[in-house]
Amino acid sequence: MRKPTERDALWLSAIGCILTVLAALIVQAAPTRLIDGITVMPTWPLMAIFLWSGLRPQFMPPVAVFAIGLAQDLLTGAPMGVWALSYLIAIAVFRFRGEDGMPRDLPPVFARFAATLLLAHAIAFAAGSFALEQMADLQPxxxxxxxxxLMFPLIAYLVLRRRRGGRSGFIGG
Amino acid sequence: MASRRSTRHDGDQGVRFSRTLFIALLVLSGALIAFDRPASRSDAFADFRSAFTDIAAPLLELGAQPLRAVKNIGPYFRRQGELAEENARLRQQLIEARYWEDLAYRQRDRIEVYEDALNVDSPAIEDRIGAWTVADPRGPFVKARLIGRGSDAGIEDGYPVINLYGLVGRVYETGRRSARVLLLTDLNSRVPVMADRSNARAILIGDNSPYPRLEYVGRAPDIQEGDRIVSSGDGGILPRGLPVGEAVSTRDGEWRVRLYSDQAPIDFVWVWPYRRIVPPDREVDAGEADLVDPVEAGPATAGTTAETETAPAGGSEPSPAAEDPEGTP
Known part of the structure; x- marks a missing residue:
């Protein structure tokens, strides 16, 4: 069997990126409350954007980030542009840069993601309140x-472990 | 922030975060937020939203199907020990329900006679449009659900949506194959209701909590704990008598409603085709509006005609007619 070339790997990654982003958007809007009233839902699209912008930054240009945010706005019924704006700014501020890109250890990735998450939600809250002309609901x-x-470490661990080529070890490797 | 090397690769990963493009997208996002406000949403934006949800509905339906398949797993395992007891209780309820069924048939026949005599044209049960929930996003901005049927099935903006137990909300964004339902718990939801026992009027106002508030009940409202709350039909926005919930009083003297529709997760719903009752002094305007068929003209027209009656508009207060046309309480 032919060994996969770098070009094949790139195509596979691109397909993986599209599928995971689509899945994240669908799960974000899915009626999960049907399963025994599950009402808590992590921000899956932001996780997908953040991890892909670290793994394969060429797959997450500003246009892609904007499009994912806009799709989330439309699927969730939020005013258009709220999540698009917040994701754009948060990713622009906290994305991994430089030749090394995303570190292979979990703690720095987690810390960077937490900052991205907080900034994105703060902007979404402000922009949403402005669009609705009243304070958005802070509790959800x-x-x-x-x-x-709570969910991000698990997802990031799986991604980083795969990136390290299957080597075990929670930190480092 | 955007890279200083706007057109060059940033590292060997090949990322391009063009400053110009980034700023352009920021401006575009800001413009969308400014112009897509629920209070002043244009027809073009409403069309775009409906078209997008129409396209996404089959994908969302695909995502919802596995959830629907396993929806009873949790309660099933949790209540294994209670099943026999529950079965016996249900059998007893079934026997009692047969009596009520007979009574309901008799009442239906009697109502038909009265309606014929009074020439009342109320919507028949078989006219209801069944639909599955395809998306139930949780978020800080809107408490709404997406259902998998739209104007192709005869759904229009403003139609009430009910489930097996009671009123769920109203349609406020209709595409061809999908529609968005504003829930009673949403901040922008305003529904005229009354207590079934005393006919005491109030407005049910959503505040994002599971128990919406009863407002404008007056100083000494004739409402009691456990009173059945139904839609009052005031203002002609909703049909009269749709079951909403039970009145509950809070420690600080507020009246709230425990919604019947919350007894089970909202999955299958019925959309109730209902023509708004127009006051005689506005019949001419309504007649002119009816000349344009909202289905043929697309969701934008439907959205415009229903803009005054649906409540997605941020913070819009109910019209005086909707609040209390009869001057009570």
């Missing part, structure tokens, strides 16, 4: 932040 926003912070 806080629940969403907590759920995302």
């Amino acid at each position: 926003l806080i629940i969403e932040i907590v759920a995302t912070i």
Whole structure:
């Protein structure tokens, strides 16, 4: 069997990126309350954007970030532009730069993501309140932040572990 | 912030975060936020939103199907020990329900006779449009659900949405194959209601909590704990008598409503085709509006005609007619 070339790997990554972003958007809007009243939902699209912008930054240009945010606005019924604006700014501020890109250890990735998450939600709250002409509901926003912070280490661990080529070890490797 | 090397690769990963493009997208986002306010949303934006949800509805339906398949797993395992007891209780309830069923048939026949005599044209139960929930996003901005049927099935903005137990909300954004339902718990929801026992009027106002407030009840409202709250039909926005919930009083003397529709997760719903009752002095305007068929003209027209009756508009207060046309309480 032919060994996958770098070009094949790039195509596979691109397909993976599209599928994970789509899945994140669908799960974000899915009626999960049907399963025994699950009402907590992490911000899956932001996780997807953040991790892909660290793994394959060329897949997450500003246009893609904007489009994902806009799709989330439309699917959730939020005023258009709220999540698009917040994701754009948060990713622009906290994205990984430089030749090394995203570190391979979990703590720095987690810390950077937590900052991205807080900034994105703060902007969304302000922009949403402005659009609605009244204060947006803070409680679901806080629940969403907590759920995302709790869920992110697991997702990031799986991604980083795969990136390290399957080597075990929670930190480093 | 945007890279200083706007057109060059940033590291060997090949990322381009063009400053010009970034600023352009920021401006575009800001413009969208400014112009897509629920209070002043234009027809073009409403069209765009509906078209997007129409396209996304099949994908969302795909995502919702597995959830629907496993929706009873949690309660099933949790209540294994209670099943026998519940079964016996249900059998007893079934026996009692047969009596009520007979009574309901008799009442239906009697109502039909009265309606014929009075020439009343109320919507028949079989006219209801069934729809599945395809998206139920949680968020800080809107408490709304997306259902998988739209104007192709005859749904229009403003139609009430009910489930097995009671009123869920109203349609406020209709696409061809999907529609968004504003829930009673949403900040912008305003529904004229009354206590079934005393006919005491009030406005049910959503505040994002699971128990919406009863407002404008007067100084000494004739409302009691546990009173059945139904839609009052005031203002002609909703049909009269749709079950909403039970009155509950809070420690600080406020009246709130425990919604019937919350007894189970909202999955399958019925949309109730309902023509708004127009006061005689506005019949001419309504007649002119009816000349344009909202289905043919697309959701934008439907959205415009229903803009005054649906309540997605941020913070819009109910019209005086909707609040209390009869001057009570």
